Structure formats: C-alpha cells, structure tokens
Amino acid sequence: MLKISKESIENEYIERRVYAFRLLQTPRSARNFAKVLVGLFAFSLLVLFLPWTQNIPATGMVTAFYPQDRPQEVPAVIGGRIQQWYVQEGQFVNQGDTLVRIGEIKSEYFDPQLLERLREQVEAKEAAIEATKANIEALKQRLPVLRQAARLSLQKAENKVKQYRLKVISDSTNYQAQLVDYQLAENQLARYDTLYQKGLISLTDYQKRQLKLQESKAKLTAAENYYLASQQEYLNALIELSSVQADYREKILKAESELRSYESYLANAQLELATYRNKYASTVIRNQNYYILAPQSGYVIKALKQGLGEIIKEGDTVVEIQPAQPQKAVELYVKAMDVPLITPGREVRIEFAGWPAFQFSGWPSVSVGTFGGRVKVIDYVSQPDGTYRILALPDATHDPEWPEQLRIGSAVQAFILLDDVPVWYEIWRQLNGFPPSLKEAPSASDGKNKEEKKK
Structure with a gap:
C-alpha cells in the first residue's frame, strides 16, 4: 500500500481475501437500485418540464x-278517437307517410255530407251577393235618372207657375178695364136718364144705353170670373210645384235608403260568406287532419297512445320520431x-x-x-x-x-x-x-x- 515493495497487490484481491473489507463492501443490488433511483429522478425532472x-x-x-x-313529438292537431294504426315502434317512415287515422267525436262534424252542405251555403250566399250587387248597381243608375227627372219636372212646374202668374196679371188688367168701362156706362146711363126725363132723347136711345150698361156689367162679371179663376190656377200651380218637389224628394230619399239597405246587406252577406268559406276551409283541413302524417323521414321511437278507440285530445302527442340522418x-x-x-x-x-x-x-x-x-x-x-x-x-x-x-x-x-x-x-x-x-x-x-x- 505504501508502495515499498515492487510487487503490488490488487485491491480486488485484498477485498476478496480480507473479511473486514468484505463486510464494508456495498452490495451490487444496492448500487443498481441507486442507479435506478437516480434515473427515475432525472426522468421525473425531465417530465416536469414537458x-x-x-x-x-x-x-x-x-x-x-x-x-x-332532434327527437320530435308528433301531436294530434284535432281531438278524436284512434281508429287504425299504420306503423309500429322501430319502423322507418318517410315524410308524409300515414301514422295513425283518427275518427270524429264532435257532433257538429258527424254529417258525412257536411262539406257538400257547406259548399251549397257558400254558393247560395255568393248568388245572393251577386243579386245584391246588381240591385245596388241598378239603384246607382236610377238615382241620377230620378234627379234629372226631378229637375225637369220642377222646371216644368216653375214654368207653369210663371205662366199662370202672367195670366193673373193679364186677367187682372182686363178686369180693371171692364170695371172702368162699366163705371163709364153707368155714368152715361145716369145722364141719359136725366135727358130722357126731360124728353130730350127718345125711349129707344135710353133703352140702348141700358142695354149697353147690361153688356158692360156682363163683361165685368166675366172678367172678374176669369181673374178669380186665374188666381185659383196660379195657386194650384204653386201647390203642384211644392207637390213635385216633395214627390221627387221622397223618391230620391227612398232610392237612397234602398241603396244603403242593399249596401248594408251586402256587407253582412260578405261577412257571412267569409264565415262560410272559413268554416268550409277549416272543415277541409280538419278532414285532412284525420290522418296523422310523418313530418319528416325517420324512425318511430315510441307510440305514446295505445290501442284502438282511445280518445285523444287536441295537441296530445301520439308518437315520437327520430329523424333518419x-x-x-x-x-x-x-x-x-x-x-x-x-x-x-x-x-x-x-x-x-x-x-x-x-x-x-x-x-x-x-x-x-x-x-x-x-x-x-x-x-x-x-x-x-x-x-x-x-x-x-x-x-x-x-x-x-x-x-x-x-x-x-x-x-x-x-x-x-x-x-x-x-x-x-x-x-x-x-x-x-x-x-x-x-x-x-x-x-x-x-x-x-x-x-x-x-x-
């Protein structure tokens, strides 16, 4: 270890031969586990930044x-009684296919000829309206004729009044002339009477003067009668003028009243016709609604009403449909x-x-x-x-x-x-x-x- 000797001993040999070194040696599994932990830590650290x-x-x-x-509920537009089913649950239906047929439950629609009856009512009311329009048109044409006739008749009556007024003036003048002539004849007869009493004129001349006075008196009476008759005719002409005015005014007012009456009837008839047409169209649509149709192509999910004869109310859901696509x-x-x-x-x-x-x-x-x-x-x-x-x-x-x-x-x-x-x-x-x-x-x-x- 101190390298005094030239011969060296390997560390592995010492660790393998010396028991103390073998006790101090780190197990291989522990070293491998440490490496795994270090790797997991490094991987975790890397993952944190991913x-x-x-x-x-x-x-x-x-x-x-x-x-x-989306799933659609098909309701009954009108109330009725289920009479026949045309589909079953899960069946595919096309748009317009009949799902259910229902029958009528309201008494006012029981008549099998109801549409024909309603159509006849509509046609009758249309004919009445056409006739009323013709009467209205005739009255509209009649009113100008009445007004024109009234103007002509009034002019005629006014001319007649003027004529009799002139005649009254003429007869009045003639009467005044005859009155003056009678007064002269009367004065002359008085003078002739004096002369006759004195014997200055003959009886014949005196009688002639009397006769002339009688003639003058007769003419005066005739002139007076003509004058009075002219006045009466003038008054009758005035009355006739007023009568013509009243008569034609009554005729015009009556024609106007009839026109308003026909127009009022026409308005009511048109209202009734509209009601009849509305009822007819509603009945046609109601008859079509006896058959409940598929609003679009799809699958019948569920029938919410069962059986035959079951009464359904207006707006009740009959079936549920899921659109196809x-x-x-x-x-x-x-x-x-x-x-x-x-x-x-x-x-x-x-x-x-x-x-x-x-x-x-x-x-x-x-x-x-x-x-x-x-x-x-x-x-x-x-x-x-x-x-x-x-x-x-x-x-x-x-x-x-x-x-x-x-x-x-x-x-x-x-x-x-x-x-x-x-x-x-x-x-x-x-x-x-x-x-x-x-x-x-x-x-x-x-x-x-x-x-x-x-x-």
Whole structure:
C-alpha cells in the first residue's frame, strides 16, 4: 500500500481475501437500485418540464345539432278517437307517410255530407251577393235618372207657375178695364136718364144705353170670373210645384235608403260568406287532419297512445320520431368557472360510451379510441344546476369520423383542450385549486388560430 515493495497487490484481491473489507463492501443490488433511483429522478425532472395541454373535463351525451334533427313529438292537431294504426315502434317512415287515422267525436262534424252542405251555403250566399250587387248597381243608375227627372219636372212646374202668374196679371188688367168701362156706362146711363126725363132723347136711345150698361156689367162679371179663376190656377200651380218637389224628394230619399239597405246587406252577406268559406276551409283541413302524417323521414321511437278507440285530445302527442340522418353533435356541460376560458373553435377530445378508449387528458396525442370535435355553441344562460351547455361538432381533419352506430342520447366524456403549459405548472395549479391559466383574454378566433398553427 505504501508502495515499498515492487510487487503490488490488487485491491480486488485484498477485498476478496480480507473479511473486514468484505463486510464494508456495498452490495451490487444496492448500487443498481441507486442507479435506478437516480434515473427515475432525472426522468421525473425531465417530465416536469414537458409540455402539458390544459383541459377542462366535461360530461354529456350525443344529440343533434339542428333542432329539426332532434327527437320530435308528433301531436294530434284535432281531438278524436284512434281508429287504425299504420306503423309500429322501430319502423322507418318517410315524410308524409300515414301514422295513425283518427275518427270524429264532435257532433257538429258527424254529417258525412257536411262539406257538400257547406259548399251549397257558400254558393247560395255568393248568388245572393251577386243579386245584391246588381240591385245596388241598378239603384246607382236610377238615382241620377230620378234627379234629372226631378229637375225637369220642377222646371216644368216653375214654368207653369210663371205662366199662370202672367195670366193673373193679364186677367187682372182686363178686369180693371171692364170695371172702368162699366163705371163709364153707368155714368152715361145716369145722364141719359136725366135727358130722357126731360124728353130730350127718345125711349129707344135710353133703352140702348141700358142695354149697353147690361153688356158692360156682363163683361165685368166675366172678367172678374176669369181673374178669380186665374188666381185659383196660379195657386194650384204653386201647390203642384211644392207637390213635385216633395214627390221627387221622397223618391230620391227612398232610392237612397234602398241603396244603403242593399249596401248594408251586402256587407253582412260578405261577412257571412267569409264565415262560410272559413268554416268550409277549416272543415277541409280538419278532414285532412284525420290522418296523422310523418313530418319528416325517420324512425318511430315510441307510440305514446295505445290501442284502438282511445280518445285523444287536441295537441296530445301520439308518437315520437327520430329523424333518419341527423347532424350529430355532443352536448357537454361544464362548470361556470370554466366557461370564460372556452371559445368557439376549441378542440375537444371525446370518448363515447360503448367504444373502448384510453384517454390521457394532458397528452391528447397518445390517447387511443377517442374522437375529435370542435366547440360550436356556448350557451349564454346557465342550466338550473349552474352548469353551462356546450355543443361540439365532429372534427374529421386529423381524426376518423364519428361512428355511424352512435345513437342520440349516448353518454359522453370529453376534455376541452386549452393552452400548453409545463407539467410542473399544471401540478402546482391542481394542488392549489386554480383554474387553467391564459396569457390573454380569449376571443372567438383563438380556437381557429390554434388549429391553423397545428396545420
């Protein structure tokens, strides 16, 4: 050991031969275990700095993205009694296929000739309306004729009044002239009487003068009679003028009254016709609703009414149909604290119930049996339990398409992927109960930008 001798002894030989050295020697298994521990520590230290994809766990179920693709209840538009079933549960039906036929239960629709009766009422009311329109048109044409006849008759009566007024004036003048002539004849007879008494004229001349006085008196009486008759005719002409005015006014008012009456009847008839037409159209539609048809192609899920003869009310659901080719989506529910971190376009890793899968949430690239999706819709209002609903559509860009065997309502487990962080940061976050972190506020384009970066 002090190297005094030129011959050396190997350390291994000494350790093998000397018992004390053999007791102090480290076992080989211990050295191997130490190496393993050092390797595991180095590996763990390396793992702590590996990237970890932050995610938000969610659960939900398979649904249809569009409302018209979701299970649909087919109601009875009218009340009635089930008479015949044309389908059974699980059967595929095309749009417009007959599902159920129902019978009438309201007494006012029992008449098998009801549509014919209603059509006759409509036709009769239409004929009455046409006749009323013809009467209205005749009255409208009659009124101008009456007004024209009234003007002509009034002009005729007024001319007659003027004529008799002139005649009164003429007869009055003639009467005054005859009166003057009579007075002159009377004065002359008085003078002739004096002359006759004195014997200056003969009896013949005196009698001639008397005769002339009698003639003058007769003419005066005739003139007076003519004058009085003219006055009476003038008064009759005035009365006739008033009578013509009253008569034609009555005729015009009567025609106008009849016109208004026909117009009122026409309005009521049109209202009744509209009511009859409405009832006729409603009855036609009601007859069509005796057959409950499939609103779209799909599968009959469940019959909610059973048997024959069962009475159903208006609006009662008869069957439930699932559309044939819905646009499938997953309906996920997340906590309210995670909603601000999710934006449309975020990637989702989905595990469907019944499909074997191994899902590693932080490293989605090593997951097996999962399917890809993209966040499409985020509800603005929370559910009664405080969670928020999210709809995700298939993303077949880097993943296989969703299985065709998926049924609406199947359970789903999913992880909504966020940003990448070191593993040590994720462990620290989980231990402290912090939410996933983001460098900046998310926007609607974050998910799309992340997808473009991956491409």
